[in-house]
Amino acid sequence: MARFFVLNWGILLILVAWEGWVAANDFNPIVMPSPQGVFMDMISNPGIYVENTSVTLFVAAVGLAGGLAVGTGLAILTWSSPLLSGIVSPTAVLFSSVPVVSLIPIIARILGYNMATEIAIVVIITFFPSFVFTTAGLRDLPHGSQDLFSVLGASRRATLRRLALPAAVPNMAIALRLAAAHAILAAMIAEFLMGTTGLGYLFAVTKQEFLTERAFGTSVVATAISVAAFLATSLLERRIRARFT
């Protein structure tokens, strides 16, 4: 019990403040529902929530896998060619400091309003952390190991497989943790803007129809899956770090 409080006092504080704030202002549930009302809506309509959550999770997961694959692939490509690295890296760094969410409307306009576009958006947004962190990891080799490999006459390919890639794994885990949270957020914003499917769509529709309790329920579910993704990937990162360093 004490342990529960030590871990979760912040979340309990949010819930108590929320409930107290709604009660003190006597808000109409259409304006601002109470945590109780939101919870009731969630347990009485599980079907709607489960359906849209699985769509969003699908989009986020497929997009995340694609983004990590493309990011890692390009990082390996630039690792094997210093010239290519010199050409591509500054542009990639430039992009990683641009507000990528503002690109979502452009991508939506170019590719059309459908689920493939949502996945493409998640790929593009999760690509950047993956590329930046994997590139850094491939270069951050244990001191002297590079010399050992060249003295023993290892080919470039063998060096990549046996030295650089294993050395980059902890960094890839960091990229996964950062990108997983981005993936769910990006999927939701894309769904919200295009009004196609999933939690973002559910949020947009229920807000317009003044089903505020459901809109908040959608946010609670989205927060919960983001936190779960964050905790799971943090745990994975710690495991991988312990195994590879």
Next chain:
Amino acid sequence: MPGASSRLIAIACGTAGLAGFFALWQVIGHYQLAGLSWPPLTAVLQYLFDPDRHALFLRAIDATLRSTIAGYLIGALTGIGLASIAYTLPMLQRGSDRFAAVVNSIPSIALGPIFLILISREATPAGVASIHVFFIVYVSMNSGLASTSQAHEDLFSALGSSRLKRFLRLNFPSAVPAIASGLRLSWPAALIGAIIGEWFGAPRGIGILIINSMQNFQINLLWSAVLLAAMASLFFFGMLTLVERAAYRRFR
């Protein structure tokens, strides 16, 4: 000097890469390889720098930057404040980590309506921006505080300094470089927050231009607004990089 020449080669390669990127943008737009929604770079620049639209763009970027900076400062101060409290009162640490992670996981499109009721339409962009900044600064300050050297820690204990004094004289200064990194990384996040916050009925701003032009199929306006947001992001990001370097030189 081999250092200088390799630096020159790096700059040449980087410039070539950027030039290639802009050329690709131009070619795709010119030949409409990606359809009507991808205009050539020159058309976007022409639209953006047309004197007739100066007032429109200036008003929008002014509003967005004001919200971003307000949210940035509030978020940074809250992040530093909570990290300091959690460090000096260790029993709160794990709970406050989780609190920060949960607050950061609330989807920004859901934060919009909450701030709309909590504060006002005008202040919502700053509110959403502050949440993003808060988390990044909080996390970086935590890792900065954890990097305090144990030998210094022991020296302070041996000399019998109070917890507060040790925090102010030792832990906080060792965390400054990490805080500076967090401040740099959180700028684009702040801008994203402000833009999303504007979608919920702000009177003006880049976010408003983006969402309206997306819905009304004003392609040049859409690309111009996004380009303007990107330029504002890069400018401040560059400035903050200089601040970060200064912090590393002074505090390391």
